[in-house]
Amino acid sequence: MKNERSLMTQLFEPPAIGKMAPATKIVVYTVLLSWTAFVLFPIYWIIITSFKSAVDVNRGPFFVPWVDFTPSLHAWKELFVFDWKDTLQAYFNSIIIALSATLLCVGIGSMAAYALARVEYKPKFGSIVIFVLSMVGAFLGVGYLGMDWRLSLAVALAVFFFLVKALSKHFKASVGNGDILFWMISQRILPPIVVVVPIYMMFQSVHLLDTHIAIILTYTVINLPIAVWLMYDFFVSIPKDLEESAQLDGATRLMTFWEIVLPLSRPGLAATTLLVMILSWNEYLFALFLSTSRAQTMPILVAAMNAGERGILWWSMSVVIVVMIIPVILMALLLQSFISKGVLLGAVKG
């Protein structure tokens, strides 16, 4: 005997477990598809703008190629044929910088994260205070007494080592792994604008402005908190038995890390790599400050399309934006086979 289901029930109650009621389905799909449109529309607009002539862009909105307007390759030609040197240099710079910074960041970050997960650190609080004070002394020396920074630094370090050697017996309180981890991760709170001027001055004084290495080092550091955070959560969840067994077999820590721990961490590494790469590829502020001509990256090229007197070259800008997305998509496709959904969750369980 079948049950009579009222119209209301049929519309609003799920017909069976694991399914949605018709009314619910309509709402859900409407919302999701609307958001899809919201996400895809700007991207679509950028893509078609890259194929529009200047006149078409300025004359008012045209939506469909070949129907509203005639697509033209003039912007693409401008960037890849006439100005190919500049474009390719920016592309090349971005690739070198993003790849190097990612490798360096994930490498150093994983090592630090692994150490924090496995080794117990107990630096004395007092030693840290002495270190801070010595450095402050060094600054004041350089800033207000006009001392040469190399001399100042050498003196400060000497003072630090001496004082620590002499006084460390008296220090009881120490900070632990959790504190060190917090210190590293909290660096992310720093707004770039706070540190950008001193970093500029720093690179200027060693004549490293407008070089790849300056930007690579900077990107490495600003993304280090993320790498350490994500990899730490990952390493902590790997059972220790495997490493203990390797050590019994005689492997050094470095060998254990390289041969056993890292291969097991592929999903975490892949996710971290993708994230750091995206952040390095798309970064603008530091690249702006630290590069002038030779080391300019693609985001700078985008901004350069705002040519001042000639107005914004929307078409060329769109080309650069489109061209920037492609390597990111390729990287994501390449890495997504390694990333499982559990990685992200493990990383933010916090």
Place this chain on the structure above:
Amino acid sequence: MNRASGLVIKDLNKSFGDVHVVKDLNLTVEPGEFLVLLGPSGCGKTTALRMIAGLEEIDSGSISLGEKDVTNMLPKYRDVAMVFQSYALYPHKNVAENIGFPLKVRGVEPEARDAAVRDAAQQVQMEDLLHRYPRQLSGGQRQRVALARAIVRSPSVFLMDEPLSNLDAQLRGYMRAELKHMQQEMGVTTIYVTHDQIEAMTLAHRVAIMNDGRLQQVGTPNQVYSDPINLFVAGFMGAPPMNFIEGGLNSGKFISGDIELSLVGDQEPGPVVLGFRPEDTALVAAGTGLFDATIYTVEHTGEQTLVTIQVARKQLAVKMPKDFEASTNSTVGVQFDPSAGYFFDQSDGARIRTCRLQAGT
């Protein structure tokens, strides 16, 4: 509050993609009965249970609970309670909140809820741990909380999906007894899924054995044990399992290798399987039994002796009293009562009831 209902399952079918997991299941459960769905992994018993709960959609067939046809009903309307294999306790709620959850979602007042929770907790002896969280409980305690959560609603039917499989052996035995006692006290119709035949034998009023999606036999534990309907059931029940010797029926005799046994009754000539249980078998002097065998191993377990014998390169088990001794590779005779010999058709496994061994060979 006993509102025990019976359950009628008719022609139930379910496939996952190409795999036909439950095939034409027909089963009637009496009100207040403890029915065990028994079978090896992958036989469809858990799927059948989940269909009764409403957690899986039914491809064809019908399920009725008492007077109601629940085939297309959502779980929450079916008035069934389920104990999951993983217990499915809510980690962020304490024991009291876990147990009280079914009442809370039905809008029961807090005072009434508390009373019912305390009552259910008492029945599983967890009333002192109401403020603990699942992660602070042992496996057995968690299992009891899951049980209490099922009891608290006084449902018409209990469904249990291998609730004891995550417990260690000793605790399992203890909880088995508790479950049985509780079910008898409450008189609620219970459907219990397991792959462990000991649980089935000890807990069930009736056992329903499934294999490969099909119901093999339904009957009391005694029935499925002593009167198996086919080769699968005969071989599944019993530890160690029934011994099987393949051979042929021909002109009044069962012949297999050197073995020749006389039969009475109608026989159709053809390939058959002779089955006999280890505990029904005795080892006697060579030549004085139904047939001879060689000793493979002798294992003393303390309460009895498990002897493995070899017949024509096949190993069979025999249970002997604890003082039995024999040396490896010695020849002995195998003896059992004619009524303890079962015959099965080799082609379809069906039990042949028309003939049996002749007494006194």
Place this chain on the structure above:
Amino acid sequence: MAPSGDSETPIRPGGVSPAGSPSDRSIRVRVSEWLDYRHGTIFIMPAVVMILIFSIFPLAASLIIAFSRIRLRAGGYQVRFVGFKNFAKQIFGSEQFHFLGAFKGISVLGWVFATVLISLVLWWFFRWMRVRFNVLGFVGRLFLVAIAIGLILMIAATVLSGTRFGTLGTTLFYVFAGCSVQFVIGLGLAFLCSQPIRGKTFFRVVFFVPLMITPIGIGYAFRMMADTTKGPFSPVWQWAGLGDFAWAADAWTARIFIVIGDSWQWIPFIFVVLLAGLENVSRDQLEAAEVDGAGRWQIFREITWPQIAPVAATVMLIRVIEAFKIVDLPNIMTSGGPGIATESMSLHALFAWRSLDLGQSAAIAYLLLFVTVVMCVSFFNLVVLDRVRNT
């Protein structure tokens, strides 16, 4: 491990016995053993050193700059110590309108708003004192209360009193309004995507795309799209009679525009993390709740939400930290305009730098750092830790 080497070289466990002279071997082995012994230091030092050089050192240098006045002189810089002058200028002095806002007395609405909120804050503070007093918590919370009252008064006296607030208020708007909207939408999308729908992978992939585009690209794209004459929505604006409305000329529409761009960029992040969290809730528990009779909303509120709350708190903490730094979007989309209406504190510092007032720039940057740290530490202590303490 096959033995090798001559009979005089003993086989070392864990390593192939290297050939070569005894002194050779001992150096190589000794180095690797020393490295292994010191592995604790070696593994962590690169990260520590890099952070010290590129994060801590510049931070300290910035502080010194914030306390100084830097002038370019022939052949270099001249640095003059001026104490808190740069900071005072922002809070009390000539830049007050830029940073805090224009004060012209407090309107009635402002007083009502201030009274209600301040009483709530004080009530919360005293309730905590009665329940769980300890010295450290008291000092921290007292500090927090003082800042909260200051901010409430600032808002009451500026925006609610007919004038406008400065970059501090704008930044707080971006953070609180923006992140709230992003959280709600992100959670909603994640929840919908965790239902039994078709095309889950499609939605997942598509929703992730905005994270891959460079922020200044997003800024320019949205600027392009919001153009009332050339943008794709201009037919809509015309039809609605807003054809001449310069959204970029009104403070609040400009701010909302920035929030829209920011949300477009960051909701994917929240979505991806929360979706992973939702999918990690044990299926058994959800089924048990279904069998027990719970409705869909009850299941979400009772079972799902408590289990994803920690993930939600963490992802929002990350989002809030990033939100305070917002600079590219206001810079590109509106150049901080109209006037200073969309200028975030980061952008304010950037503009100060451009006008070569390095001391001001550093001071504003430090104020931003201060506000960020206060907010994040409070959030962390009051929300995240509280949850951990209670579970």
